[in-house]
Amino acid sequence: MLPCENFLLNPARNVALIGPMGSGKSSIGKRLASRFGLRFVDADREIERRTGTSIAIIFDCEGEVGFREREQCVLADLLSGDDTLIATGGGAVLQPEIRQLLHARSFVVHLHAGVEAQLARLARDRTRPLLADSARREEVLRELAAARGPLYDEIADLRFDTDALPAADAAAQLGHRLDTQWQRGDEGNAAQQVHA
Numbered sequence: 527m528l529p530c531e532n533f534l535l536n537p538a539r540n541v542a543l544i545g546p547m548g549s550g551k552s553s554i555g556k557r558l559a560s561r562f563g564l565r566f567v568d569a570d571r572e573i574e575r576r577t578g579t580s581i582a583i584i585f586d587c588e589g590e591v592g593f594r595e596r597e598q599c600v601l602a603d604l605l606s607g608d609d610t611l612i613a614t615g616g617g618a619v620l621q622p623e624i625r626q627l628l629h630a631r632s633f634v635v636h637l638h639a640g641v642e643a644q645l646a647r648l649a650r651d652r653t654r655p656l657l658a659d660s661a662r663r664e665e666v667l668r669e670l671a672a673a674r675g676p677l678y679d680e681i682a683d684l685r686f687d688t689d690a691l692p693a694a695d696a697a698a699q700l701g702h703r704l705d706t707q708w709q710r711g712d713e714g715n716a717a718q719q720v721h722a
């Protein structure tokens with residue numbers, strides 16, 4: 527992890543949520559964005575909006591490589607603006623350029639979830655191509671966690687465990703931590719006071 531969590535480092539106008547599938551990036555992100563007066567964008571939904579098709583079809587037609595190119599493009603666009611809370615896809619951190627951009631342009635929060643919690647939350651989900659083989663879900667999630675854990679840690683300004691928490695509670699608790707640990711620019715502080 528780059529900075530110590532107890533100090534105000536990496537001042538930034540954006541907040542980015544990183545972490546594995548089923549860690550709560552979208553459900554927690556929407557609530558946090560509203561609390562802090564930020565625009566909420568889910569990067570996967572933005573890719574779907576721009577392409578007019580689903581993530582699953584992009585994987586089918588262009589493979590994971592094609593999807594990662596689109597993901598990089600959308601995140602670079604989103605991170606060029608200000609005052610946005612971005613929920614990234616679980617694999618966004620795979621690309622060094624994205625890791626660098628996330629660190630440079632946002633306060634990065636790693637939402638951590640253990641494999642058991644992921645399996646429970648994603649039990650009915652059939653939209654994620656990497657989990658299409660239902661017999662291997664647990665194995666895949668464990669492999670991804672091992673490969674990506676160090677990448678999440680590398681750029682996280684703050685790590686927050688969502689395992690035992692419903693989204694509303696997680697957002698409330700994380701909001702309190704951001705109050706003390708996320709340093710915004712001047713205009714951002716004004717907005718923060720209005721929405722506190």
Ligand code: S3P
Nearest residue numbers: 546547548570615616617654655
């Ligand atoms: C992926 C996670 C998904 C989505 C795509 C690939 C991954 O996003 O980007 O299916 O590589 O972990 P969520 O983390 O929002 O499910």
